[in-house]
């Protein structure tokens with residue numbers, strides 16, 4: 620017997636689990652990253668370790684978060700992970716992860732070189748947002764919504780930075 624996403628949400632609304640998610644959209648948004656996405660029913664205890672397919676052993680996660688979720692026979696780890704890493708803001712989690720990934724790949728914070736540059740920072744902000752919309756739209760066309768991983772997002776940030784630097788005659792490190 621299978622359960623629906625709404626049944627899983629209904630079960631956990633009744634059982635306090637201290638998550639920072641909005642239960643009214645929890646049937647359609649990932650409980651970890653908050654993105655609207657096609658959700659997978661992820662077992663708290665894996666089936667191969669005796670976990671059942673009932674609502675009390677399932678949470679709703681997007682494909683990317685399922686891939687990062689702990690798979691352990693002790694259910695406390697999945698809950699600890701979810702509480703520690705879930706995002707209360709919708710649709711920003713993976714951008715922030717991409718920002719962190721940029722630092723790992725390039726060894727510096729993105730857009731840092733603009734701090735000291737003689738440009739109007741308010742208009743730079745607006746330019747940055749406009750470029751981001753363009754760049755993310757391109758990636759979505761290529762890879763499908765909800766599938767950008769942090770390293771791809773880091774590349775998008777690098778492209779935005781490059782365009783801004785060109786436009787304002789700033790040399791990137």
Ligand SMILES: [Zn+2]
Nearest residue numbers: 649652681684
């Ligand atoms: Zn997710």
